[in-house]
Amino acid sequence: MPKLSYLKALNRALGDELAADESVFVLGEDVRVAASNLTAGLFDRFGPERVLDTPLSEQAFTNFATGAALAGLRPVIEFQIPSLLFLVFEQIANQAHKFSLMTGGQCQVPVTYVVPGSGSRTGWAGQHSDHPYSLFAHVGVKTVVPSSPADAYGLLLSAIRDNDPVVLFAPAGALGIRDDVDYASLQPVPLGVGRIVREGADVTVVALGHLVQDALAAADELAGQGISVEVFDPRTVYPLDVDGLAASVARTRRLVVIDDSNRTSGFGAEVLAVAAERFDLDAPPRRVTRPDGAVLPFAPALDRAVQPGRDHLLAAIHGVLEGKR
Template identity: 45%
Template structure:
């Protein structure tokens, strides 16, 4: 990890997305004794992807708790611990396993604070490794963040950079409400500058303009931010200047930032890895057309994953999600080039 000064004067280090998550967990556990971790193999083994490595040595088994293969217990136990005053951060090995704990996530976490008139808080973070990772198969590779958007009471974070992976996770841990934190498995080794300050937070509901532009707005999350930026580089050579917006959170969604961009560029494309039908791209398209219809010079385009189970073959897997080439072709089609 390399140290340097940011433009604001604060110290930054270059680190991987996965390492940034590990640091966020450690910093919050040092800051607040109520924070503890729970999940399968997160202790001595450091988690299936190694993101909790070293934490049991610093904080001990009472705060880094290994569990059985039981997602229902992991999330249900977190809900109970939160009711008793703790701040649990739980890891499901793959986001797909959220369906095993569906009652605990979509009923207990999402609804109990409302159902009890706000008499207690539910500060639970559920870490959900999401997306394709090179042949993990249809039951271990889905992008299901849209399902979480549909259930009131849950916040949804979708970090795309190491800095946001750290800042959003720290914000999630400090939130009094349940947060589903979708961390992309294919980004764990991606490196970027991350502020060193233990007070560094990324607020929810504040989109990031990853690249400014004037001709087309592309909204993308997770792995697709990197691909949208690569497509923008290629389109710039053809005179099309793309503004890439990374929402960072889907609940709350910074629709104001997206609308402001569309009012400038007059065209919108949403790129996501999840299946096309009823994906969050459709929701963003609907909200923009409700709020900025007369600013649009073309229909809103969606470039999304195919409506098929994800293949286990790594080549076919990539064919099932948006590529840089596909984003470029779609952008040219928006301009009828």
């Protein structure tokens, strides 16, 4: 079976949708030469009107995409740097997201925002290493963080076909993942539906994006100690697959979430709140996150120190198994 990388899967999904739907076009910085490789080969296939290179005018081109969507097109915007989403938060949260309701359902804004390389890219320091998916979930923008090549393909397809704004974070730590994939089996993955990546009986670990790899590694390690870990990947941050998570936790009755957000009001906090309201647990749940208010420092050891990692996760799993707070 051929290997497919996560980044190539995104590229393939984008190319397939451009080919299948004339209304789809991609815009962003350096997309013609494919600086991030997300758009590799697409300019030559589809030309300058479907692969539109923009000046560094993030706010205007984000609203430009909203306008193009109101006029019937399906724009896909690439942001090379996750922190640029702070610059265009108004244009997504306050413009694109609000048009449907404010107009009484007269229009739709099917724009997809793709960040190939979100979160820490070691050495990129404070203003290039954010992972603001929790912010978009908070304001109700559909938000997805794929963890595998097949999901990257399928979720990007669904995001583009969705009639609302969707932000897709492709974590830097996941871009290089390569899986054996039968290309014929690639298909859309519905938004809002999670996936059990590994079945287990003793504890459910919720992980997104690149952190699914850490959760699986932790599960492997703990299996040797006789601990059975279930790994649940919600795939979509918002809307969260609460029912899918509930079904997993009903079996394991213990819960840990690992989340590359800052701690306060992050995705991990939301999972724990849902657990407090809905789940019957045998031990207090735990979250492994970036620290409160974290800014990623430059030096590699400092960068790693504030990211949620495997050791923190193992400690948290042991903690819930022992029923300790």
